[in-house]
Amino acid sequence: MLNLARTQAQAQGLPYAGIVSAQDAWQLVQAGKAVLVDVRTNEERTFVGYVPDSLHVAWATGTAMNRNPRFTRELEAKAGGKDAVVVLLCRSGKRSALAAEAAAKAGFTHVFNIAQGFEGDLDGQQQRGHSGGWRWHSLPWIQD
Template sequence: MKKILFLLVTLFIATSQLYAAAFDASQLPKNKQTIAGKYLSAQEAYEMVVKNPGKLLFVDVRTPAEIVYVGIADQVSLNIPYELDDFSTWDGKKNLYRLNLNPAFTQKVAEALAAKALGKSDPVILMCRSGGRSASAADLLTNAGYSNVYSVYDGFEGDMSKEGRRAVNGWKNANLPWGYKLDPQRAYLPK
């Protein structure tokens, strides 16, 4: 039994390193690049989670409003927003309500890892709409001492097409499992 477990862990680590090494990060826009340089496509994230659901944490870092109105991947462990909506302040540059950094982000990730008996060296996969916020969140965790953080570079909805639609890549466009059902175990609860 120990040999089998050892082989599975070894295979998981090798597969994780293969995913990270197989992608040329120089192709990514600067806002999607991370300090650690660990990336997964939505398809690769799905495969990694399905193979090892108890050995990693898969976090959707979008706002709760995005989750409710756009949907969530079935395999996501939980929603921990990197930024939170501030409906009292308008961002004139972006023409929408201001988003503020979630001050509890790293704490909530630490709590989620501890609940799964995992630590800072275990894989954490982060996904947002299209890869920008997940990259920023990955940098925040890397700077906080996490050593195995992946950003899903094409995100849940993917990049914009020439027609202005999010139809190029991403979780939804790869026809991976998702829906609108959000249960309390995966929902972001600030307290």
């Protein structure tokens, strides 16, 4: 699964290891082959929900979405080093792609983006949660 993601990433010219589906990410985490890191804000996790036992390292913070200047250092500390297999999750897969790129530039060799994120892509009514994403696939999540 990860080898295929790497091959596809190389073919697409991605600057990080690859993209995995939410289902594949969960399978990897359940098998102990990856750690899941949620890069959304604290507010998003609180009000929208999050994956139980996921790690949290915000890519950006607050309503202004200010970039977290300590992101890669915090990721390294929480994930267990730059050689850990890490799958990154955000709302839609866009911020986690930026976070994956930054992590790869910082020396992480096995960092993957979760396609469609936690809530999925926008639908025809400009709403999320109706097409793709972690929750849409009925994967485990909780809300405070």
